[in-house]
Amino acid sequence: MSGNNGKSAARFHRREVQQIMVKNARKAKIIDKIVSIFAIMCVILAVIPLTSILIEVIKNGIAAFNWDFLTGRPSAIGRAGGGVGPAIQGTLIVVGLATMIGAPIGILTGIYLSEFAGGGPFPNGVRFFNEVMTGLPSVVMGIVGYILIVINIGSFSVWAGAFSLSIIMIPIVSRVTEETLKIVPNSIREAGFALGIAKWKITLFITFKSAISGILTGVVLAIARIAGETAPLIMTILGTSLFFTGFNNPVDALPLRIWRLSSQPYESAQTQAWGAALLLILMVLALSVALRLLAQRRGFSVRAEI
Amino acid sequence: MLILVAFAVGEGALPIFSAEGFQFVIRTDWNAVYGRESFGALPYIIGTLLSSAIAMAIGVPISLGIAIFVTEMASHRISTPLSFVVELLAAVPSIIYGLWALFVFRFWVRDLIERPLYEHLNWIPFFDKTPFGLDIFTAGIVLSIMIIPIISSITREILLVVPNSQREAAYSLGATRWGTLKTAIFPYAKSGILGASFLGLGRAIGETILVTMIIGNAIGPAAIPTTLFSQGQSLASLIANEFNEAASDLHLSALIGLGAILLLLSMIINIGARFMVSRMVKVVPGGRE
Numbered sequence: 001m002s003g004n005n006g007k008s009a010a011r012f013h014r015r016e017v018q019q020i021m022v023k024n025a026r027k028a029k030i031i032d033k034i035v036s037i038f039a040i041m042c043v044i045l046a047v048i049p050l051t052s053i054l055i056e057v058i059k060n061g062i063a064a065f066n067w068d069f070l071t072g073r074p075s076a077i078g079r080a081g082g083g084v085g086p087a088i089q090g091t092l093i094v095v096g097l098a099t100m101i102g103a104p105i106g107i108l109t110g111i112y113l114s115e116f117a118g119g120g121p122f123p124n125g126v127r128f129f130n131e132v133m134t135g136l137p138s139v140v141m142g143i144v145g146y147i148l149i150v151i152n153i154g155s156f157s158v159w160a161g162a163f164s165l166s167i168i169m170i171p172i173v174s175r176v177t178e179e180t181l182k183i184v185p186n187s188i189r190e191a192g193f194a195l196g197i198a199k200w201k202i203t204l205f206i207t208f209k210s211a212i213s214g215i216l217t218g219v220v221l222a223i224a225r226i227a228g229e230t231a232p233l234i235m236t237i238l239g240t241s242l243f244f245t246g247f248n249n250p251v252d253a254l255p256l257r258i259w260r261l262s263s264q265p266y267e268s269a270q271t272q273a274w275g276a277a278l279l280l281i282l283m284v285l286a287l288s289v290a291l292r293l294l295a296q297r298r299g300f301s302v303r304a305e306i
Numbered sequence: 307m308l309i310l311v312a313f314a315v316g317e318g319a320l321p322i323f324s325a326e327g328f329q330f331v332i333r334t335d336w337n338a339v340y341g342r343e344s345f346g347a348l349p350y351i352i353g354t355l356l357s358s359a360i361a362m363a364i365g366v367p368i369s370l371g372i373a374i375f376v377t378e379m380a381s382h383r384i385s386t387p388l389s390f391v392v393e394l395l396a397a398v399p400s401i402i403y404g405l406w407a408l409f410v411f412r413f414w415v416r417d418l419i420e421r422p423l424y425e426h427l428n429w430i431p432f433f434d435k436t437p438f439g440l441d442i443f444t445a446g447i448v449l450s451i452m453i454i455p456i457i458s459s460i461t462r463e464i465l466l467v468v469p470n471s472q473r474e475a476a477y478s479l480g481a482t483r484w485g486t487l488k489t490a491i492f493p494y495a496k497s498g499i500l501g502a503s504f505l506g507l508g509r510a511i512g513e514t515i516l517v518t519m520i521i522g523n524a525i526g527p528a529a530i531p532t533t534l535f536s537q538g539q540s541l542a543s544l545i546a547n548e549f550n551e552a553a554s555d556l557h558l559s560a561l562i563g564l565g566a567i568l569l570l571l572s573m574i575i576n577i578g579a580r581f582m583v584s585r586m587v588k589v590v591p592g593g594r595e
Binding site: 147235274 | 367368369372374375379388391392400401403406408409410454458467483485487508512515518542545565568569572575576577
């Protein structure tokens with residue numbers, strides 16, 4: 001009797017467990033569905049404004065394009081015609097200069113932090129400050145450029161702009177470099193050590209090389225970011241309607257020009273703002289795509305293979 | 307470097323703090339007329355915090371959804387171009403978001419979101435103002451659009467770094483996709499996701515030009531938002547608006563003082579985030595092998 005009883009109890013128990021499991025599985029599946037739908041909706045929600053941006057910029061920007069627009073100087077406020085030549089030139093100069101200052105410093109800092117520093121108080125301090133710097137608003141960097149350089153030189157200048165932008169760039173680049181180098185598997189480094197290669201050689205030719213696609217992506221992201229920065233330029237390079245006249249003088253830049261144009265109540269100015277926006281997007285995207293293709297052709301796109 | 311930054315801003319901001327003292331932070335008036343100058347930063351601090359909070363509330367969940375879709379759900383054929391697009395969009399400059407928001411998006415927000423909210427829910431004090439399109443709410447939404455690519459692309463990177471063994475372990479125990487995410491992936495990636503969100507928050511707080519274009523640029527006590535549809539002003543946008551037109555040294559210094567507050571605010575956020583992240587890293591089992 002008692003054995004029989006125990007058996008049925010066990011069977012009952014099993015059935016109960018089975019029911020609970022089925023119920024749980026069903027619940028889990030429903031939750032799974034909800035989460036999936038939520039994720040897809042998020043993608044759609046994000047894509048709508050982004051496609052709209054591209055469509056509007058292209059649609060309205062094309063109208064402004066002509067030779068005069070690309071090379072000419074801005075016309076007087078309220079008058080049609082004129083162009084953004086100085087702004088294009090100024091953006092190229094300021095961003096190029098900032099990259100030349102910022103990228104090497106950033107990459108070297110990243111290499112130091114990842115390969116040589118370890119976890120002492122000083123490297124951790126550097127890391128900490130880097131992280132904090134990444135989050136600092138760009139407008140504050142503009143103020144720094146203004147106080148340190150504009151006031152000392154006595155005029156708004158290319159140097160001040162490039163300086164501000166490079167401060168924005170350094171923490172980004174060094175962070176990305178460090179993170180990317182950390183992902184490189186230790187076995188690769190150990191293989192190098194096992195062959196008796198010096199540490200700097202391992203770092204340069206093995207670790208750095210296998211991480212270069214990630215680092216380049218970081219640099220390009222940083223360039224793209226500073227190319228579109230407007231706020232720090234307001235208080236450093238000021239903006240002008242003249243072409244480049246010297247490193248100690250104000251220059252114009254595309255984002256700055258867009259801002260000034262968009263705040264004018266004239267149709268022609270707004271069209272030009274869209275045109276300049278299209279130009280800026282094209283520059284930034286061309287940079288990204290070109291480097292990506294280059295990285296792929298050279299065969300060091302690490303991430304795509306994972 | 308950071309010390310240099312702090313020093314420079316501190317030096318520039320000294321005159322206003324010595325002239326106004328702590329009052330600078332809590333006063334609300336803003337008068338640059340020579341001889342009657344008085345500056346108070348409170349409305350702009352509120353404007354900054356409110357618009358960023360709106361941006362985070364909208365932006366973070368959506369970014370998470372995108373990152374999950376790209377890494378965990380979509381097939382390779384969809385996810386590669388999609389993540390490529392997201393990466394490119396992270397590169398779209400904020401001035402372009404601003405231009406688009408000013409000439410296109412604000413009418414969408416006004417007609418599709420704000421007006422219905424105003425008409426049907428105006429008994430809630432938040433919504434009780436005739437919407438105009440250039441206000442804190444729009445600024446928050448556009449900020450969220452701007453930070454979505456940033457947060458989601460970083461989150462995607464983090465989810466990609468999560469080792470496949472984590473996923474396989476969960477799937478082999480019969481977990482659904484959500485179960486896998488919850489039990490195997492999120493604990494592993496939590497600190498990174500949090501870091502990504504705070505990076506987004508940092509950008510939202512410091513974002514200048516976009517906010518300048520759409521927040522409505524109110525000044526003085528009027529800039530304290532009473533509803534979500536009020537015109538406001540953030541710290542950064544006021545700096546951008548008035549920096550080149552600063553009438554006096556004290557005015558300039560007041561603007562730099564706003565910059566100092568902004569600096570302090572974002573440093574507190576960043577340091578706080580940093581501590582949270584490092585505490586979580588210790589909790590996460592395994593960590594990076």
